[in-house]
Each structure stands twice: as C-alpha cells, then as structure tokens.
Amino acid sequence: MHLSEQEIQRRSDREELEKLGIDPYPSETFPVNVSTRDIHENYEKRKMDYKDISLAGRMMSRRIMGSASFAEIQDSRGRIQLYVRRDDICPGEDKTLYNTVFKKLLGIGDILGVKGFVFTTQTGEISIHVKKLHLLSKSLKPLPVVKEKVDEAGNLQTWDAFTDHEQRYRQRYVDLIVNPEVRNTFVQRTKVVNSIRNYLNDRGYLEVETPVLQPIYGGATAKPFKTHHNKLDMSLYLRIANELYLKRLIVGGFDGVYEFAKDFRNEGMSRFHNPEFTQVELYVAYKDYIWMMDLVEKMVEKVALDLHGTTEVQVGENVINFQRPWKRYTMFEAIEHYTGVDISGMDENQLRETALEMDLELDGSMGKGKIIDEIFGERCEPHLIQPTFITDYPIEMSPLAKKHRSKEGLVERFEAICNGKEVCNAFSELNDPQDQRERFEDQLELGKRGDEEAMVLDEDYLRALEYGLPPTAGLGVGIDRLVMIMTNQNSIQDVIFFPQMKPEKKAEVSSVQDYIDHGVREELVPILEKLGIQTIIQLKELNPNKLFNDVCGMRKKMKLKEVKNPTLDEVKAWVEALN
C-alpha cells in the first residue's frame, strides 16, 4: 500500500507515543460531563457550573504560540476552542506532554479528552482552559482541513472546503467530520421521520414490519431486483413496495398500519433516484382518499413546523408554503389548465394523437393510462411548485385503486406534487376481489405488449381480498424526496448517507512479502515502489541493465545510505525469473 508522506509521519508519531508509554487507543472510558453546545448556550448564564468540566472530541485545528497553544475540538454538537498552556498540563519539571506530545505527536483529527474550566479569552471567545489532556484515539489519515470564518455581514466564509462529490459520498465519515451542514441535514432527516412517526402513533396506528424478500413483487409498477434463496431453491425479489402486505394486515383486522420501508427498484439513477429508497406507507380502514388528503396536509404541515417552526420552507429559488389547505386539481383539470386541451373524453387513439402534437415521445407498449401520465408528467408536473393535490386518475394507470364513485373511467386516487415532483401517492383501496383480478389481468396484457413494469398477478393477495378488505384509504410518502424539499437539498445523494455508487477500483499492488518471496531484499522494495513499479509482473517487461541503473540512482536520490545497492546479477535474476 502506498502511503503519503503525512500518513507515514502519523504512523511514526503513533510509535513515538507508544515509546513514551502513551496508549494511542486506550480502553478506559473517558467520562464526559458537558457538550460544546451546552457550554456555548449556558456558560454565560451559569459560569460557576463550568469550573470542572470534562469534554471529548476531535481536534480540528491547532495554533501553537510558544508555551501556550490554541486548538479547536469538535464533538457531535459543535466546536469549542481549547487553551493549552505548557505549565498547566505539565506542572512538574517534565514538559514532555506539552513540548513533545501535544506540539509534535498529536495532530489534526486526533480524538482527545480534556479536563479543565471554561473561560472567555481576551478576544471574547468562550474557551476551555485545559488542565489535563488525554489522547483517546490517534488518527492516521490526514483530514481535509476546512477553515471557516463568519464575516461582518454574518455570512460563513469557507476556505479549502471538502467538496468533491465522489469523495464525499464514498467517505461519508469524512464529509460528516468536516462539513457540519451535512450532519445537520441528516439530523433533519431523522426529525422528518420522527415527526411522521409521532403523528401516526398519536392517532393509534400500528407500526409494523413486512417482508423485504418477496416471492412475488407487487404494489407498484417498477422493475425489481431478483435474488435467490439457496435452501428453498427459489427466486425472491427485493420489494418494490409493501402495499399488498399491509393491506393483508387490514384484512386481518388491524384498522391502521404503517411501515417505514426501504424499497428497491432496479432502474436508472439520477438526482431523484437511488436504487434503494425509503417510503412510509399507511393504510387506514373505513376511510377514503378524501379523508387521506386531509391527513397528508396536516401531517406534512406538522413536519414543516417541527423542522423549521414555520410552514414556509426555502427550496432553491422558491419559498414553498405547506400551510393548509393545499390547491386541488383533478388530473384532467390540471392538464387542461397547463395545456389548454380537454382530454377527458378521448379514447386511446385520440390521446396518442394529442400527445404527439405536444411533441411527446410514445412507444407502442403505452396504453391509455401511460399516455395520460406522460402528458401530465411532461406538461403539468414541473409547474407545480407549491404543494398541490392532483386527484382522480385514469383507471388504466392505477390497478390497485378503487373505481371513482361518480366519474366513469377514473379511480379515487391523488398524488401530492411539490417542487415539481411527486411526494406522495394515495387512493381509496380497491377491495372488490373480482375487479382486482380483472385489473391484474389487464396488467398482464400490458406486460405482453412489452411494458416491463406491469404488475404480476398475486393469487394470495386476491385470496385475502376474497375474505373481505374493509373500505380502506392507503398512502405512500417518498421520504427521501420529502427530506430533499424540507432540507433544501438538490440531490437524493445528499439525503442518503451512503448513496449507491460503482465500487472503487483497487490498483493491483504487490506486497513487500511478494517481493521478498521473489528474491528482492526488503530494503530495496521502497526504491522499486518509488520507481513506479506496482507489481512484480511489471519487472518482466524491463531491461535489467536499465532497471539496475534506475535502482542505484533512486537509492542515491532517496539518500538511503545504509541500503546496499543490488548487483547487476541480482537484478537480472528478478527479471529472468519471470521470463
């Protein structure tokens, strides 16, 4: 493994610490009695309470000014400045702890425990005057150092920010250490989930768990991930939704169930799509979609209030206001409003023509429902910035929703659209088993026409419906997208800790032992590595005379006086062994 200069330095610092009898990874607990946030919030009010404090965290900066130093330590809540004076942490004659350990062997990124008292410096910064200093964990990787300053206007300026998306997502731990707003986004994410969970629990709905591995996937139109169970020797699918299982539970007699579900869809990725994502689905017996619209409005309004204390949320250029009531359009009204065309009476051919006139791309597998969905998705959805309910969808695109009580060809379904994207989907659940069977059969037909997302027929679900599903309202809320809006993030990757990425490629590198086994003296290995040789195989292609010269030259350049040069015969042996 190739180590950078700084990594080698840190490994050597670690060894020096051990030689001084300091365990770089001690096992004893370090008692903490205060957080940085507690100090910042309460010190001014209750100064006497902060005379004997104990705090742990990661050292983020260090400024040495002779026999006194300043450092910043970061815990899970924030940062605070440390004031470390030589004669305080080294009261006796031996000044090693300050001069050697603190000034030389510790570094940015190390996790420290400190004991002392809180005070305010001459420049007015609340700080900890350190009396005792403990190393709790030595960091061997240099941390990207981000400097920040609040200017007179109150704006946060940053220098050398850690911004590379690939590194931030692959090494989220580093992202979290150096970019505090990232941590905050994820705290907010959990608040969104808690807010919804509390809302639903307060109404007496039961949080449940249903299978992730499903023999028949269902509940949505999407392509699944397929896997295999060895002992049962059968195919299983990672769920694309949990809808059908939750409704089985309503059949079983629960009157309100919900689940925060990780769902998996084997489709494209974008800033709105990760292969695994989170939805909360809720089913409530003896209710309909109109009732559910009220619930969504109240619940999401509460989420905004819980997070921000207001119903208004800044999202990109827009301020989105979640205050009830939200606008409501039927799907046909929305299309007419944004395109001027009334499609409510059209058959499939007329719809196809209309869509083509709007320059939309269609393919042969698209039925009536998909075409309408295409028109809506292209011409209406992007315009819907403020939260808006779209109701009464065509029956063809909603195989699990109940027929509309009064409008022919439609179902009792709504979506809430916000910032141009769907954030939830709900309907009065179809509970007529015969109708449901026919809808599944229509889906099979679509599947035969080439629609890869068409649903498959689930006999067990139909059997459950035959026992009788009460009238039920169902809801799915995309948590990732709701969090994106609530936290003003532009990409789903910024609200998922570990978004899916291609694996990092590992460069093939021979180990020192590989070289020794090949007859290369250990002390010569760093020279070969320095010459850019990664694997022993590479030696095969080299001219032994040139390699001999290069090794001797590099030994001189690296000033390795104690290393004996190889002989030409030695080098020839390395190369010939491979040819």
Place this chain on the structure above:
RNA sequence: GAUUCCGUAGCUCAGCUGGUAGAGCAUCUCCCUUUUAAGGAGAGGGUCCUGGGUUCGAGCCCCAGCGGGAUCACCA
C-alpha cells in the same frame, strides 16, 4: 442508456501556442507567553485517473478505457 463537462500535492485550485509542474492551506524543522480563516522564517511533498498514439518532446493534442458531476431518458 444518450449528451456534455471534469479528473494535477493530504485539501482547494492555477498551469499560456505542446518545451521536464505551481500557489494557498495541511505536513516537517527552527523561533515565539492569549490567537480569531492566517504568529514568523525555512524545507520537503506529484503514477498530472489508466492504457495506447502523434511528436525531437505530452499535464496540454488524438483514440480507447475507468471514475465522478450536470442535463436528458426510464422511474418514486
């Protein structure tokens, strides 16, 4: 999957028409009793993503690949 942009030191980024690689921070050494992104002085640090090609000569030009971003498509 398509289009397009990007990949240079631990981090952020320069690098001209092709002429053997630079800055700030970080690191190291020395000096220094309270500083506010930054105390002073000095030093070291590079597979210029990878592999081919063109050329006397490639970080730069051409081709292929890998990884990532953005937009579009599919979708939530």
